[in-house]
Amino acid sequence: MDALAALSVALPLLVAAALVGLAPVCPRRAADAAAVATAAVVTVLCLVLLARSLDGPVVYWFGGWTPRDGIALGVAFAVDPVGAALATLAGVLATAALTFSWRIFEAVRTLHHGLMLVFLAGLVGFCLSGDLFNMFVFFELFSVAAYALTGYQTTNPGSVRGALNFAITNSVGAMLVLGGIALLYGRTGALNLAQLGQALARGPADRLVVVAFLLLMVGFFVKAAVVPFHFWLADAYALAPTAVGVLFAGVVSELGLYAVARVYWTVFSAPLARVEGLRGVLLLGAVATALVGGVMCLLQHHLARMLAYATVSHVGLTLAGFALLVPVGAAGAVLYLLADGLVKGSLFITVGIVDHHLHDVDERRLQGRGRHMPWAAALMVAGALGLAGVPPFGTFLGKALMEEAALEAGAPWLIGLFVVVAALTSAALLRATGRIFLGLGPPGPNSAAAGSGGSGSGPPGPGAGRAGDHHRRPHPTQLAPAVVLLAAAVAVGLAPGIIDAAEDAAEHFTDRPAYAAAVLEGVPEPGPAVAHPATPFGGPALWAVVSALLGLGLAFAALRPDRLPDRVRGGVTRLWDPVAAGLRGLHDGGIGDSVTWLVVGMATFGTLVAVVAR
Amino acid sequence: MRFLPYAVAAWLLLVGLYGIVTSRNLVHMITCLSVAQSSTYILLLSVGFERGGTAPIFLDVPVGTKAVDPVVGALTLTDIVVGATVSALLLALAVQAHKHHGTLDPERLKPERD
Amino acid sequence: MTPRLRRRVFLAAAAVAGALLLWGLTGLPDYGVYNGPYGDVLNRVAVAERKATNVVASVTFDYRGVDTMGEEYILFAAVLGVAILLRAQRDETEQPPDEDAADRRAPGTSNAVRVIGLALVGPVVLFGIYVVSHGHLSPGGGFQGGVVLATAALLVFLSGEYVTLRRLSPEVVLDTAESVGAAGYVAVGLLGVAAGATFLANVLPLGHPGALLSAGTIPVINLAVGLEVAGGFVLLLSEFLEQTLVIRRPGEVT
Numbered sequence: 013m014d015a016l017a018a019l020s021v022a023l024p025l026l027v028a029a030a031l032v033g034l035a036p037v038c039p040r041r042a043a044d045a046a047a048v049a050t051a052a053v054v055t056v057l058c059l060v061l062l063a064r065s066l067d068g069p070v071v072y073w074f075g076g077w078t079p080r081d082g083i084a085l086g087v088a089f090a091v092d093p094v095g096a097a098l099a100t101l102a103g104v105l106a107t108a109a110l111t112f113s114w115r116i117f118e119a120v121r122t123l124h125h126g127l128m129l130v131f132l133a134g135l136v137g138f139c140l141s142g143d144l145f146n147m148f149v150f151f152e153l154f155s156v157a158a159y160a161l162t163g164y165q166t167t168n169p170g171s172v173r174g175a176l177n178f179a180i181t182n183s184v185g186a187m188l189v190l191g192g193i194a195l196l197y198g199r200t201g202a203l204n205l206a207q208l209g210q211a212l213a214r215g216p217a218d219r220l221v222v223v224a225f226l227l228l229m230v231g232f233f234v235k236a237a238v239v240p241f242h243f244w245l246a247d248a249y250a251l252a253p254t255a256v257g258v259l260f261a262g263v264v265s266e267l268g269l270y271a272v273a274r275v276y277w278t279v280f281s282a283p284l285a286r287v288e289g290l291r292g293v294l295l296l297g298a299v300a301t302a303l304v305g306g307v308m309c310l311l312q313h314h315l316a317r318m319l320a321y322a323t324v325s326h327v328g329l330t331l332a333g334f335a336l337l338v339p340v341g342a343a344g345a346v347l348y349l350l351a352d353g354l355v356k357g358s359l360f361i362t363v364g365i366v367d368h369h370l371h372d373v374d375e376r377r378l379q380g381r382g383r384h385m386p387w388a389a390a391l392m393v394a395g396a397l398g399l400a401g402v403p404p405f406g407t408f409l410g411k412a413l414m415e416e417a418a419l420e421a422g423a424p425w426l427i428g429l430f431v432v433v434a435a436l437t438s439a440a441l442l443r444a445t446g447r448i449f450l451g452l453g454p455p456g457p458n459s460a461a462a463g464s465g466g467s468g469s470g471p472p473g474p475g476a477g478r479a480g481d482h483h484r485r486p487h488p489t490q491l492a493p494a495v496v497l498l499a500a501a502v503a504v505g506l507a508p509g510i511i512d513a514a515e516d517a518a519e520h521f522t523d524r525p526a527y528a529a530a531v532l533e534g535v536p537e538p539g540p541a542v543a544h545p546a547t548p549f550g551g552p553a554l555w556a557v558v559s560a561l562l563g564l565g566l567a568f569a570a571l572r573p574d575r576l577p578d579r580v581r582g583g584v585t586r587l588w589d590p591v592a593a594g595l596r597g598l599h600d601g602g603i604g605d606s607v608t609w610l611v612v613g614m615a616t617f618g619t620l621v622a623v624v625a626r
Numbered sequence: 627m628r629f630l631p632y633a634v635a636a637w638l639l640l641v642g643l644y645g646i647v648t649s650r651n652l653v654h655m656i657t658c659l660s661v662a663q664s665s666t667y668i669l670l671l672s673v674g675f676e677r678g679g680t681a682p683i684f685l686d687v688p689v690g691t692k693a694v695d696p697v698v699g700a701l702t703l704t705d706i707v708v709g710a711t712v713s714a715l716l717l718a719l720a721v722q723a724h725k726h727h728g729t730l731d732p733e734r735l736k737p738e739r740d
Numbered sequence: 741m742t743p744r745l746r747r748r749v750f751l752a753a754a755a756v757a758g759a760l761l762l763w764g765l766t767g768l769p770d771y772g773v774y775n776g777p778y779g780d781v782l783n784r785v786a787v788a789e790r791k792a793t794n795v796v797a798s799v800t801f802d803y804r805g806v807d808t809m810g811e812e813y814i815l816f817a818a819v820l821g822v823a824i825l826l827r828a829q830r831d832e833t834e835q836p837p838d839e840d841a842a843d844r845r846a847p848g849t850s851n852a853v854r855v856i857g858l859a860l861v862g863p864v865v866l867f868g869i870y871v872v873s874h875g876h877l878s879p880g881g882g883f884q885g886g887v888v889l890a891t892a893a894l895l896v897f898l899s900g901e902y903v904t905l906r907r908l909s910p911e912v913v914l915d916t917a918e919s920v921g922a923a924g925y926v927a928v929g930l931l932g933v934a935a936g937a938t939f940l941a942n943v944l945p946l947g948h949p950g951a952l953l954s955a956g957t958i959p960v961i962n963l964a965v966g967l968e969v970a971g972g973f974v975l976l977l978s979e980f981l982e983q984t985l986v987i988r989r990p991g992e993v994t
Contacts, residue, residue, distance in 0.1 A: 159716075163722075
């Protein structure tokens with residue numbers, strides 16, 4: 013039943029059109045149920061595809077146009093375990109997001125569900141596709157659905173500008189991708205990934221190949237929010253309704269990285285493998301992204317923006333895993349992507365729960381108001397630990413594999429980067445948890461001095477809450493998705509045999525000739541050549557614990573600066589404040605700034621790649 | 627002439643981006659985005675052009691007549707539709723900007739940051 | 741960044757990026773030389789295989805039909821987005837626009853425009869239907885024809901008969917047209933699966949090239965796309981016009 017691949021995209025599209033067409037007559041609950049059910053079915057379909065793709069890519073030629081003499085006439089879905097896993101991730105996150113929305117009231121609800129399903133269809137199609145232009149079409153499909161879903165709540169000036177920034181910057185990125193496609197088509201006359209790879213393998217890495225790779229890489233990096241293409245991300249996260257944010261945080265940026273990796277390995281790996289410095293250029297981008305994201309994450313008080321920068325910094329870490337250009341690194345990166353996406357999706361839902369009950373998402377204004385929400389607190393702490401990459405979360409496994417790859421590649425300093433960045437992002441979340449749910453921290457503008465009870469007159473003290481706060485337990489439709497996503501992240505970490513499966517999948521992911529043979533000629537891929545050596549866990553476990561402790565320490569230092577010795581406090585302030593001010597200033601720009609940085613990034617990456625490709 | 631269309635495509639892209647970066651009016655900015663997008667149309671169509679070829683429509687000419695590449699035509703069609711729809715969405719956002727904040731100047735749409 | 745600094749940074753970066761682009765573009769074959777196998781193979785075989793004389797149409801709707809399905813849904817999503825954005829805010833009270841000073845009132849439509857505009861509506865609709873239905877034979881197709889059909893609506897507006905337009909095409913009709921068009925594409929694709937072949941396989945009888953009823957599913961898809969594009973663009977038009985016009989019923993005092 014190979015048609016499953018097509019159905020996983022066709023079904024949500026069909027239901028979306030039906031929902032929109034029947035919107036005037038469709039009762040609200042029926043529409044909600046239909047949307048959740050469709051997302052769940054898509055998830056199941058992708059899981060089945062994942063299981064079947066473990067034996068070799070599932071290749072589905074639309075319209076029955078199988079290739080002739082190695083020339084692909086039609087469009088193919090070439091489903092391998094990596095693509096199927098990401099598609100499943102999208103399905104799981106969409107189901108969780110739509111379940112969460114059950115209790116959120118919106119005016120044009122059915123239309124929203126239609127857009128969410130179109131969003132899901134675009135994500136799934138993008139992951140499963142084996143044709144470069146088809147990937148572009150699905151890329152634009154989920155992007156346009158995202159613009160439409162984000163621009164909805166345009167009530168303050170920043171919202172409109174944020175939505176425009178998002179749409180314009182991403183459109184420019186998509187344009188660059190199309191430019192790269194045009195260049196490749198001009199050289200090879202092909203659009204199918206496997207066929208492109210075969211055609212380029214016969215030639216050198218000349219200027220056209222280099223610039224085509226650059227355009228594709230930069231275009232997808234915009235979506236992935238790699239520095240300096242990331243300035244649009246925080247606004248988009250802050251504006252998006254929770255359901256949309258779950259998908260953003262969990263899968264959209266990750267797909268940008270997946271696209272670069274896929275395009276590199278299936279199309280460019282033959283000519284570009286001889287380029288020595290490419291790994292270094294990619295690692296440079298990874299380090300910059302990870303560090304800028306991590307620091308900015310700590311500087312945020314708006315919970316959604318905090319998650320946005322956590323995404324940026326973790327994208328940097330994942331890119332580092334891919335940038336090593338070895339199968340083990342790719343395996344670790346994929347596992348990390350999956351688990352991290354689930355954790356971030358869960359965190360976004362938690363933020364949504366806080367917003368729904370306390371009507372605010374600013375950490376400082378929320379100080380102490382979450383005292384009666386132990387569930388949300390537990391979810392946020394668990395999420396923070398997931399971000400830090402402690403066992404048993406799947407992020408720990410991903411990092412372990414990436415650290416192993418780093419050691420093999422002779423870049424042990426990468427381990428330090430992982431430790432520091434994971435500490436930064438988890439510190440931000442832990443600090444927020446402490447402030448919101450325990451009332452810790454220096455007294456803010458909305459609370460009386462910490463430690464004093466609420467006084468009878470004047471504004472209520474910390475923890476007393478506001479008149480509109482709901483103190484009931486969050487409804488199951490809100491809690492369950494967050495819990496399930498976290499459980500899934502743990503399942504990724506504990507599933508038996510997952511490391512071997514990931515390493516096998518990565519071997520095939522990075523094996524261009526086998527992929528080409530499988531797609532163009534239907535030759536089944538050979539099984540794993542050798543048993544993989546067992547991954548040592550002692551070192552990574554130690555680093556994970558260091559990360560978590562460092563995160564806790566930073567959070568504590570932020571919440572109780574009075575407990576630090578004066579000299580330490582003075583030194584940190586002298587170093588930190590100018591960095592913070594500088595970064596904040598950089599990130600305060602609008603659409604013009606984002607696009608300018610995009611071009612700067614293109615020029616920089618381009619020059620570096622051109623130089624190393626000489 | 628052998629390189630001119632490609633150079634034009636590169637120029638359009640850069641000019642469009644310049645317009646976006648220095649724009650003081652949202653509608654102008656969105657139009658510049660369209661200009662930048664048209665660079666991709668030109669690049670695609672130039673890549674598929676065959677000198678002396680006719681349109682790939684064989685209603686009046688026999689099959690086998692030299693014709694240009696039909697695939698880039700299909701790709702460009704897709705690209706144009708995508709570009710037009712994104713512009714529509716952006717213009718709706720611009721309408722919202724003007725309605726709620728009374729301005730179309732991106733410099734004046736500063737948010738209240740924390 | 742300040743605007744001046746931004747301009748300078750951009751120009752510097754664009755110079756480098758532009759140079760790189762041009763350097764890469766010189767690697768392309770000369771303009772006018774087409775080497776790639778894809779187009780040549782299709783030009784040779786498409787007419788015989790698909791019985792559609794417009795090879796671009798057979799590429800768009802058959803060989804690479806799934807791309808077009810995605811593209812159709814991009815249009816669908818964007819129109820939906822505009823509708824959400826502009827419609828949801830419609831419960832605000834309608835205010836006459838501030839610029840509606842007495843001396844800035846737009847002049848009424850002249851009789852010449854009204855007559856010619858309305859007279860053209862019929863031919864334009866006919867032409868649109870022609871373009872949609874002959875997409876597989878001559879240049880044109882669902883997208884082009886759908887836009888032509890939407891132009892007819894624009895003509896009605898330009899002739900000053902906007903109220904009539906709104907009454908003739910309420911939102912419900914447009915939404916339905918759009919949805920039917922979008923769902924129709926997927927349905928045709930599923931027809932292929934139901935018939936035992938692959939999704940979007942061309943399973944209807946192919947007929948002879950040059951005949952109106954040929955090329956199997958291609959004209960059917962053309963119709964679906966035409967419906968969707970026409971509905972979508974008229975919807976866009978009406979959403980934008982709603983925002984800017986205050987509709988005065990006859991006899992109202994402003």
